[in-house]
Amino acid sequence: MFYRWNGRRPAHLLCRFLFAAALTLTSLSVFSADMNTWFREFKQSASDQTLYKLLWSLPKGGDLHHHLSGAGYSEWWYDIATRPEQNGGYRYYTKTRLLQCRGYGTNEYGPNPQNLLFRTIQASTYAALSDCEKQEYELLRDLDDNTRLAWLNSIRLDKAHEGRNEFFERHWQRLNELTSNPHIGAHILLKNMQAFAAEGLQYLETQVNVDRGITPQGELMSPQASLKVFTDMLASEAARKAGVTVRFQYALLRFLPHAEQHLRWMYDFVDQHRNLYVGINMVGREDNDKGYPLRFLSVLRDLRRQYPAINLAIHAGEVDEPNQHVKDTLLLGAQRIGHGLNTITDPDTLLLMRHGPYLIEINLISNRLLDYTEDYASHPFPEYLRTNIPVALTTDDRGMWDSTLTDEYYVAVKEFNLSWQELTGLARQSLKHSFLAEDDKQAALNAYEQRLRQFAETLARDGVSSLPQAAPKRRFICDYQPTLCHQG
Structure with missing residues (x-):
C-alpha cells in the first residue's frame, strides 16, 4: 500500500529524488574532472607563494x-599563562637557574627532575618550595626578553638535534602545571x-x-x-x-x-x-x-x-x-x-x-x-x-x-x-x-x-590573486620552504 504525502506518492518522489541525485553526481564528476585539469596546470606554473596561498x-x-x-603555539602559552584575567587567576613561575638544591643523585627521569630549566609551576607549588629552590624560579611574566625567548623555544622543536626524546621527555615536563x-x-x-x-x-x-x-x-x-x-x-x-x-x-x-x-x-x-x-x-x-x-x-x-x-x-x-x-x-x-x-x-x-x-x-x-x-x-x-x-x-x-x-x-x-x-x-x-x-x-x-x-567558482571568476593572504608563516614552513618566507 502507498501512503500519500502532499498528494504525491512516495514512489514518485523517490524516482524524482534519484533522478536529481544522478544529475548532482554527474555535475560533481564534471566539476571534479575540470578542477583536476586546472590544478595540474596550475601546479606547473604557480610559484611557491601562490601555491601556498x-x-x-x-x-x-x-x-x-x-x-x-x-x-x-609557544606565544599562546606565554600570553595566557601571564594573564590572570584569562587563566582563572593563576600565577606561574618557571625555573631559570640550577642551584642543585636537592643535592646529587636525584631522579632526573621522574615526574619532578631538579635539573630541567623552564619547568613551570603555579604559585601554590612555588610557596611550598625550600628557600633554596625558590631562588631557582622567576615569575613567568617578569622574564627578560632573552629568557622569555629561551622559554618559548623550550617547548617547540627549534634545533636540529632535537627529536623524539626532546619532545616526549622534555616539552611536557616543562609545561608541567600549565596543562x-x-x-x-x-x-x-x-x-x-x-x-x-x-x-x-x-x-x-x-x-x-x-x-x-x-x-x-x-x-x-x-x-x-x-x-x-x-x-x-x-x-x-x-x-x-x-x-x-x-x-x-x-x-x-x-x-x-x-x-x-x-x-x-x-x-x-x-x-x-x-x-x-x-x-x-x-x-x-x-x-x-x-x-x-x-x-x-x-x-x-x-x-x-x-x-x-x-x-x-x-x-x-x-x-x-x-x-x-x-x-x-x-x-x-x-x-x-x-x-x-x-x-x-x-x-x-x-x-x-x-x-x-x-x-x-x-x-x-x-x-x-x-x-x-x-x-x-x-x-x-x-x-x-x-x-x-x-x-x-x-x-x-x-x-x-x-x-x-x-x-x-x-x-x-x-x-x-x-x-x-x-x-x-x-x-x-x-x-x-x-x-x-x-x-x-x-x-x-x-x-x-x-x-x-x-x-572553485571564486577561482574561476576572480583567480587565485583574489584569495586572502595567508597568516604569517610559522617556523616549520620557513625551514622547509625558505622561499615562502623571504621576499625579493
Whole structure:
C-alpha cells in the first residue's frame, strides 16, 4: 500500500529524488574532472607563494588527530599563562637557574627532575618550595626578553638535534602545571578554533582530559568543574564566531601502571557525556612496551558488555621497527589508526585496510621531525592514498612543530604531486570517518561540498590573486620552504 504525502506518492518522489541525485553526481564528476585539469596546470606554473596561498584558503574538512596540550603555539602559552584575567587567576613561575638544591643523585627521569630549566609551576607549588629552590624560579611574566625567548623555544622543536626524546621527555615536563589549568586549556582550544577557521577547517576532534585539573590553591578540581570551563568557552560568542565544530576525545596514557583502571573510569565518563565526547584515544610512546595493544583487549571486551559502543581512535604503527601493533589495535575495536607508519610492513593488515572501513590519520610533519621517517620520500602516505586506504592529513602536536594544517597540505602536494581529486578527497575522508553523529556527519559533508564549489567558482571568476593572504608563516614552513618566507 502507498501512503500519500502532499498528494504525491512516495514512489514518485523517490524516482524524482534519484533522478536529481544522478544529475548532482554527474555535475560533481564534471566539476571534479575540470578542477583536476586546472590544478595540474596550475601546479606547473604557480610559484611557491601562490601555491601556498591557494592551499591556505582551500576548504578543509576536519583535523582528527589533535593533542590539545601539544597544539598551543609557544606565544599562546606565554600570553595566557601571564594573564590572570584569562587563566582563572593563576600565577606561574618557571625555573631559570640550577642551584642543585636537592643535592646529587636525584631522579632526573621522574615526574619532578631538579635539573630541567623552564619547568613551570603555579604559585601554590612555588610557596611550598625550600628557600633554596625558590631562588631557582622567576615569575613567568617578569622574564627578560632573552629568557622569555629561551622559554618559548623550550617547548617547540627549534634545533636540529632535537627529536623524539626532546619532545616526549622534555616539552611536557616543562609545561608541567600549565596543562593542569582548564582555563588555559580552554583558551588554547579557542585559539586553535580561530586559527583553524582562518585556514578553512570546519571540524576539530581534539583530546581533552578533565580529571587532573588543579585550582589556584593547589587542590584537585572535579572533572565536572574542569569540563564546565570548556563548555562555557564553547558557548561563548568568540567560539560561535569561529564557526568550527568541536568534539572531544578522552586520551589514555597507555603505558602507565594503572592504565586499565583509568580506562574503566574514562569509559564511564565518556558514556555520560556523549553530547561532547565522541570517543577514546590511546596515546604515549609506542616504543614503551608497557603500553602494548593487547594489554587492553580483555578490559575493552568487558566494558563492551556494560556500555553502548564507544568509538576508538588509537595510536599505532608510530615506531621504527616492523610489528603487528596496527593489526592488534584493530582487534581492540579501533575505527581509526593514528600514524600507522609501519602498516606498510604488514601485508595482511595492509590488505585488510584497503577500501575501509578504517582510516589512517597521517602526520607528515610529526613523523619527519621525530625521525620516524628519514625523509618525506620514505613516508608510506602516497602508497596508502593510492591503494585506496582511507587517509586524512592531521596536525598531531602542531604547537610544538610550529606548523599549521596548511603546512601539512603543502608538504603533501610538493612531495607527492597530489591531484585535485586526491587533495579534496582527504578532506572528505576526514569528515566521513569523523566520530560525529550520522546526521551531523552528513550535514558536515554537505557543507563541505558547498564550500568547495563556492571556492572553485571564486577561482574561476576572480583567480587565485583574489584569495586572502595567508597568516604569517610559522617556523616549520620557513625551514622547509625558505622561499615562502623571504621576499625579493
